[in-house]
Amino acid sequence: MHIGDLAAAAGVTIKAVRYYESQGLLKPRREPNGYRTYSAEDVVVVREVKALLSLGLTAEQTYPFIECLRAGNDRADVCPASLTAYRTRIAEVDRWIAELTELRAKLADLLTDAENWRTKV
């Protein structure tokens, strides 16, 4: 299959597929005319990458999952490295939420302050 077929089958854009390749996540063969050729397995890989990116992982962080798939597993997240990646990401998200919560409080304080200052004057 060509890049357009893969993109359609996996639900991403052609641009995204080429980007994944530039990040080393795909290594398609080339036809004599230069067109990229993909296998059915690549569809699974692209779907997985898409799902992981939507969870906020970076392209680089999807590596262990793809390796897990390539190693012959049905699921990308059953390898120890994948579990570690999940836990790392959860910790990141928790830190983010904590920071944003703090930020929210700061903003609310500033707003209250500014409002009070206005009514005072």
Added chain:
Amino acid sequence: MHIGDLAAAAGVTIKAVRYYESQGLLKPRREPNGYRTYSAEDVVVVREVKALLSLGLTAEQTYPFIECLRAGNDRADVCPASLTAYRTRIAEVDRWIAELTELRAKLADLLTDAENWRTKV
């Protein structure tokens, strides 16, 4: 004062000062040799921009605050436009927190799932 003095006084890098200028937040005069010259007021502006950026506003969103300062106010956030900007930003942060919370739950589910699958097999 020159750009280095301004940067030191406001606690930012020279690079940041030039970036603020490129975003239209500063308009320094130039000496005959091309050096930028800043006033004491600019220190206040840069400090304000720095503070607002650290609250997650974009450079563009700091515009109303700077205008408020330039209009002669002691505080940048006492103008109506500033209050609106605060409220907008708070709403953004709230949306972010909600999304991240949802994401966190998804990740936790996936992790649990993957762990259970492993013990099952």
Added chain:
DNA sequence: CTTGACCTTGACCCTGGGGGCAGGGTTTAG
């Protein structure tokens, strides 16, 4: 006068995950 230290200038490439466009080659259907 010259050296060195320190300051400034503009200009270039980099970040992440692609979007958008240009300009061209290829393939397939009518």
Added chain:
DNA sequence: CTAAACCCTGCCCCCAGGGTCAAGGTCAAG
């Protein structure tokens, strides 16, 4: 034969600057 649909590479854009470069200005000491 031609048009549509597909593919290729390559360049610029986002955001808030960071890093580095090559050049030139300024001021003091020697």
